[in-house]
Amino acid sequence: MTQESAGRSGLKEWIFTTDHKKIAVMYLITSLVVFTLGLLLAIVMKAGQWSPGNSLVGPKLYNVLFTIHGAGMILWWMIPVFTGFFANLLVPLMIGARDVAFPRLNALSFWFFVGATVMAVLALVTPGRLDIGWTGYPPYSIKTDANTSLYVFAVHLLGASALASAVNFLTTIITMRAPGMTWGRLNLAVWGIFGAFIIQLFGIPVIAGAVTLLLFDKYLGTNFYNATMGGSPILYQHLFWFYAHPAVYVIALPAFGIVSEIVSTFSRKKIFGYTSMVIALMAIAFLGFDVWIHHLFTKGVEDWARIVQSLLTLLIAVPTGIKVFNWLATMHKGSIDFKAPMLYAVGFITLFVIGGVTGIGNGLLAIDIDVHDTLWVVAHFHTVLSMSMTMVAFAGIFFWFPKFTGRMYNERLAKITFWIILIGSLLAFVPYFKLGLEGMPRRYWSYPPEFTSTYRVTVIGGFILIAGFFMTLINIVRSAFAGERATANPWNAKSLEWTIPSPPPSYNFETIPVITAGPYEYGSPEEGKKALPEEAEAF
Numbered sequence: 217m218t219q220e221s222a223g224r225s226g227l228k229e230w231i232f233t234t235d236h237k238k239i240a241v242m243y244l245i246t247s248l249v250v251f252t253l254g255l256l257l258a259i260v261m262k263a264g265q266w267s268p269g270n271s272l273v274g275p276k277l278y279n280v281l282f283t284i285h286g287a288g289m290i291l292w293w294m295i296p297v298f299t300g301f302f303a304n305l306l307v308p309l310m311i312g313a314r315d316v317a318f319p320r321l322n323a324l325s326f327w328f329f330v331g332a333t334v335m336a337v338l339a340l341v342t343p344g345r346l347d348i349g350w351t352g353y354p355p356y357s358i359k360t361d362a363n364t365s366l367y368v369f370a371v372h373l374l375g376a377s378a379l380a381s382a383v384n385f386l387t388t389i390i391t392m393r394a395p396g397m398t399w400g401r402l403n404l405a406v407w408g409i410f411g412a413f414i415i416q417l418f419g420i421p422v423i424a425g426a427v428t429l430l431l432f433d434k435y436l437g438t439n440f441y442n443a444t445m446g447g448s449p450i451l452y453q454h455l456f457w458f459y460a461h462p463a464v465y466v467i468a469l470p471a472f473g474i475v476s477e478i479v480s481t482f483s484r485k486k487i488f489g490y491t492s493m494v495i496a497l498m499a500i501a502f503l504g505f506d507v508w509i510h511h512l513f514t515k516g517v518e519d520w521a522r523i524v525q526s527l528l529t530l531l532i533a534v535p536t537g538i539k540v541f542n543w544l545a546t547m548h549k550g551s552i553d554f555k556a557p558m559l560y561a562v563g564f565i566t567l568f569v570i571g572g573v574t575g576i577g578n579g580l581l582a583i584d585i586d587v588h589d590t591l592w593v594v595a596h597f598h599t600v601l602s603m604s605m606t607m608v609a610f611a612g613i614f615f616w617f618p619k620f621t622g623r624m625y626n627e628r629l630a631k632i633t634f635w636i637i638l639i640g641s642l643l644a645f646v647p648y649f650k651l652g653l654e655g656m657p658r659r660y661w662s663y664p665p666e667f668t669s670t671y672r673v674t675v676i677g678g679f680i681l682i683a684g685f686f687m688t689l690i691n692i693v694r695s696a697f698a699g700e701r702a703t704a705n706p707w708n709a710k711s712l713e714w715t716i717p718s719p720p721p722s723y724n725f726e727t728i729p730v731i732t733a734g735p736y737e738y739g740s741p742e743e744g745k746k747a748l749p750e751e752a753e754a755f
C-alpha cells in the first residue's frame with residue numbers, strides 16, 4: 217500500500233511485513249471478516265425470533281449462535297479493531313516514530329491472532345459445536361460435549377498475542393516519542409491506547425489462568441471448579457470477570473481517545489480539559505479492576521463485597537461523565553463540520569449516554585438483583601458498548617481512511633448509513649430494556665406470546681441495523697480500491713500524522729520531527745506550529 221512497495225507488492229510482502237501500517241490493515245481485514253460473520257449470525261438469531269415458537273432455530277443451535285456471536289464480536293472484532301488496527305496505525309505516527317519498538321514481535325502478535333482465529337473456527341466445525349457462551353462458565357463448559365479445549369487454546373493464543381502487543385506498545389510509547397513529544401503533548405488516542413495495554417498487561421494472565429484450570433477440570437480430572445469435590449464454580453466467575461470487566465475499557469479507552477481526536481478536529485477547537493481527560497482515562501483503567509463483582513451480585517457473594525463494588529461501579533460514572541462533558545464543551549461554540557466521522561462520533565455519544573445512564577441502574581445492587589440475566593443487561597451492553605464502540609470504530613476508520621489507504625471514502629453513503637445504523641440500533645435494543653424489566657431472561661431461544669409485538673420491533677430494528685452495517689462495509693471496501701485520491705491532510709487536522717503523505721511512506725517520517733506544541737491547536741496562536749519540524753534530526 218505504500219509507494220515503495222508498489223513495485224513488489226505481492227502476498228509475500230504482506231505476510232512477511234513488519235511495517236506497523238501494513239499490520240494495522242491486516243488486523244482491520246481480519247476483524248472486519250469476523251464482524252461480518254457476527255452480523256450474519258445475528259440475522260439468523262433475529263429472524264428466528266419473529267414468532268414466539270422460533271421455528272427457525274432450536275435451543276442447541278441458539279446457544280451455538282450466541283456463543284460465536286458474543287466471542288466473535290468481543291474477542292475478534294472490538295478488541296482487535298482498537299488494540300490491533302488503531303494502535304498499530306496511530307501510535308508510531310502520532311508519537312513521531314518510524315515503527316513500533318519491536319517490529320518483528322508485532323508481526324508475531326498478528327500471526328498469533330490469526331492462529332487463534334483458525335482455532336476458533338476449528339472449535340466450530342469439530343463435533344459437539346461450541347455452545348458455552350463467550351464466558352464459558354463451569355460447570356456447563358466442563359460437562360458439555362462441545363470442544364471447550366479448542367476455545368481455551370484460542371483464548372491462550374489471543375492472550376499471548378495481546379500480551380506481546382502490550383509489551384510492544386507500552387515500550388514504544390514510553391521510549392520512542394519524538395524529541396519534544398512530552399507526556400502532556402500526547403494525543404488522547406495514544407493515551408487511550410496506553411491505558412488499554414496497561415489493562416491487557418495486568419488482566420490477561422488472570423483470564424489465561426482461569427481458562428487453564430477449566431481445561432484441567434475437563435480433561436485432567438482436577439476439581440478447581442467442581443463444587444461436589446470442594447472446588448467452586450464461582451471462582452471461575454471471579455477470575456473471568458477480573459479480566460473481562462476491564463476488557464470493556466480495553467475497547468473503550470482507545471475509543472474515547474479517538475472520539476476526542478474527531479470531536480476536536482471537526483469542531484475546529486482545542487479539546488476541552490486535556491489534563492482532566494488524561495486523568496479520567498487513567499482513573500478508568502485503575503477503577504476498572506475494582507468492580508468485577510457487579511457481575512456476581514446474584515451469585516452468593518458476601519454483602520460487604522457487593523456493597524463496596526456497587527459503590528465503586530457507580531464511581532466510574534465520574535471520570536466517564538467528565539469525558540462526555542469535555543466533548544460537549546469542545547463542541548460548544550465550535551464551528552462544527554458534520555462530516556461522517558463527526559456524525560458517527562456524535563452518534564456514539566448519544567448511544568453511550570443512553571447505555572451509560574442505564575448502567576447506573578444495573579450498577580446499583582438493589583436494581584441489579586432485579587434485572588440480572590434479563591434482556592435489560594443485553595440492552596445495556598449493546599448500547600453502551602457494542603453499538604457505541606462500533607460507531608467509534610467506523611468514525612475512526614472513516615477519519616483515518618485517507619491516511620491509511622490514500623483514498624477518500626464515499627461521504628454521502630457514509631452519512632446515509634450513519635442514520636440507518638443509529639435508527640436501527642435504537643429500534644433493535646431499546647425495546648430490550650422494556651422486555652428485561654418485564655422479566656424476559658437473556659439467552660432464550662424462544663419467548664412467551666405476550667412479548668411478540670415488542671420482539672418484532674427489535675427484529676425489524678436489527679435488520680435495519682445490519683443493512684446499515686453491510687452498506688458501511690461496502691463503502692469501505694469499494695473506496696479502498698476506487699475512492700478519490702486523498703491529500704495529506706483532507707480535514708485540515710492539527711495532529712502529527714497529517715503532516716506526512718497519504719498513505720505514509722514505509723519509514724513514516726523523512727526526518728524525525730521536533731515537537732514544539734501539543735495536539736489540537738486550533739485557532740490559537742500556536743495553530744499549525746506543532747509537528748512542523750523546526751530542526752530536523754537524523755534518526
Ligand SMILES: [Cu+2]
Pocket residue numbers: 461507508510511
Ligand atoms: Cu462489568
